[in-house]
Amino acid sequence: MTRPIRIFINGFGRIGRTLFRQLLTEDARTRFEIVGVNDIAPLETCAYLLRYDSVYGLFPKAVETGHGWLGISTQRIPFFGSSDLRKLDLRHVDVVLECTGRAQDRATAEAGLDAGARNVLISGPSEAADTTLVIGANERELGDARIVSNASCTTNAIAPLLRSLDLGLGIERAHVTTIHCYTGSQPTVDQPGSSLERSRAAAVSMVPTTTSAADQVMGILPEFQGRLSIAAVRVPCLSVSAIDATIQVVESLDQPMKDFLREAFEGSRVIGLVEDPCVSTDFRARPESLIIALPETQTNGSRQVRLFGWYDNEWGFSARMIEMAERLTVRDA
Incomplete structure (x- = not known):
């Protein structure tokens, strides 16, 4: 794939923000593009918790906010506050990183697909997923699954x-x-x-x-x-x-x-x-x-x-999620 993998983060809690930090490193930026973030918490609160982190310290770049966007240096990333992904247009998204912890039923798990995304990767155990994969154990069993749990x-x-x-x-x-x-x-x-x-x-x-x-x-x-x-x-x-x-x-x-x-x-x-x-x-x-x-x-x-x-x-698990997102997208190429 010649273009970056287009990632949408649903849920900006501990794992969502850790994924965000990793996806914006210099190495990851050449392979991934964050095309949107969604969380029901206020944008200003989410930006504050990204800027100041009790575990990983200060975010290394300037964090700003505006109407409907989260700014990192000169980049403006669309930020949504929807409680239902189906209300968003995600047809340009390769992988939704589902980090709300709520994708325990099929309707919630497949909401990203209903909005047009090609794949959903859940940041935790979920019986609603098509399959559960762990890199280094059974990742070769991906098959044609569209909703994947990254386990715990x-x-x-x-x-x-x-x-x-x-x-x-x-x-x-x-x-x-x-x-x-x-x-x-x-x-x-x-x-x-x-x-x-x-x-x-x-x-x-x-x-x-x-x-x-x-x-x-x-x-x-x-x-x-x-x-x-x-x-x-x-x-x-x-x-x-x-x-x-x-x-x-x-x-x-x-x-x-x-x-x-x-x-x-x-x-x-x-x-x-x-x-x-x-x-x-x-x-x-x-x-x-x-x-x-x-x-x-x-x-x-x-x-x-x-x-x-x-x-x-948090950090190691997020690193495996990013690798799994890459596998999902390479399969679809």
Whole structure:
């Protein structure tokens, strides 16, 4: 495709704004064009939250607003405040990045298609999607799907790792715990929530909870049914999450596990490696789905492995969404 891929962002929350930041980098600007943004929040509020971000800091360019547009330096991007995408004309759009978190029914999920867009990519789990894909795990199953779920950030961290290790070593069984930073779904003070644990203040306690990744990974990698369990703990950190995995491999390791990991993931854009002892803040704005911490790698005997990895649950996930949007458009070319 000789022209840039035309992107429309529906929902300008955490993921929508993170996608916006990445799509306006110098590298991405040659491949993508943001042709519109839609959010029901006031334009001035959206511009303010783009300009000042508690995780990623100041936006690197001037942010301005006008009647129906969001200005970045000299570029004016149309900004809409519609609660129904069907009221907009999206016939010029290659991919709607659906980031409202509301595309859980078919009517909402396909609203972008009804408005004329060629594809819809949902920034989270959705049973209304034609398919759920994770780059590094099952992206080759795209087929002719027009509404695609990009799964969850944790699924993007876990599924490529398990697939690679299963192909390279064979996995007999595995347990993964995601240590996830708190999100907007949790209260800032104790108040009734979706579960007793989720009713507690997010920023002062570690909260054992469930994760949608448990079902999603099974759907993406059905061969793991019966040999994988996944649990979650929400922790009082604002950004960057982690996974802690204990894996029983089929064959005895014939080389140090760290060497195997270096060989398996050298040059991978999906799974990275870090040799230094690090902490979570060191991984803000890292684009990989998972970065394995080699100093934390342990083996118990010849077949049990413990792996620990970091992931920026907003930035890395958004990077995979952009890659998936590119795949959707290349398929259509």
